[in-house]
Amino acid sequence: MPKREGTERANNSRTLCSSRQVRFLNKISCLSISKMLAFILLSLLCIDVSAGPAQMRVSSYSGEYGGSAGNPFDQSRNQLDGPITALRIRADDRYIISIQVCYGDSWSGTEGSATGNPFNVQLFPGEGFVQVLGRFGSHVEYLAFRTNLGRIFAFGPSSGSGTTFDAEPLFPNTVLRFISGRSGSLVDAIGFHWDKEPSPAHTTNPAKIT
Template sequence: MPSQCLFSTGAGFRKSLQCCLWSPSDSRMISYLSVALLSLCCLASSYPVPYSYSSAVGSGRGNSFTIQGGKVTAIRVWERPGSYITSLQLCYDNIWSAKIGPEGGTLHELELFKNERIVQISGKHNSYIYELIFVTSGNRFLRVGQPSGNSFNFYASDKLAGLRMLSGRFNGLGITLLGAHWGEVPKSRWSLERR
């Protein structure tokens, strides 16, 4: 039941108001509400990061590939100088995947720092993938290839997601098709400390 509150105004006279004050029996209700609110906050902050797929671009000729593992900790990209991307390789928790694509070309590499993830891949494509730009959550990037052909831009549907897998096609000369798979990035067993 509400109780009477008396307070003094600036004019110095007293006014009576009905106030809602909690009685000792209502303190249990506050405790229950606090626990419920805290539980709701914990559930909201630990929601699963949704999976998303960036549709593949390129001509799609050749053998299919999938590169997948744990947390991406480094990237290697080979290019035919002045031309297209020839090969790809991802490192998951300090273990390199198989190299996708033919031997040869100029190697470019990016090692990720601790708690860093790939959040965007963009570039150019035509009959081959001509340019790749990998962007990290730390605002670093690896740019390889030539800006020739049609533009593409891959990114996750959730700001907490990161690159989990690459898929596509390659032939005896290079990468002809590329798609990106995004999702929750697992905790790394290994990654570089910021130098």
């Protein structure tokens, strides 16, 4: 009998130890899972915070203003040469005849006709266009560009029967980065693409008008 009782006590002791071990392991498992979940949540929050500003949208588009004649043009690739540093525009007493944009130190092609004397605009370092007023019918009739330094450059007749527009970026601290539209013998339509200006803002020697 004593031997049997000793055996039972030993078995009970092993069972108790086994139960304590199971509970201990369960606690460790729960703690490990909790720590793992907390680590994953913290990682996701860090990723979200770090990616947030980079993914914030700052680009916007205004237009297209004008008619459906002419061939489409898009100067989105030109912006890779740098920010807009100068304009060259031809206009008469009825329409905008042509527009040419300088990106960094590189001029775009002429949209419209290259006949007549151009009006040349050169921007200061750090200066950019932040608003464009205009008027159009079947062609673009009038354009007035305002810069972030308050300068205004107007082209074409200031009054007429066409439809007026006021183009501005949707987001603060953004400027005109490139234009698109349609052109033939005149500037038939135009659109304005706004975004943050690259750094450095401008070349130290803005493009010369030639």
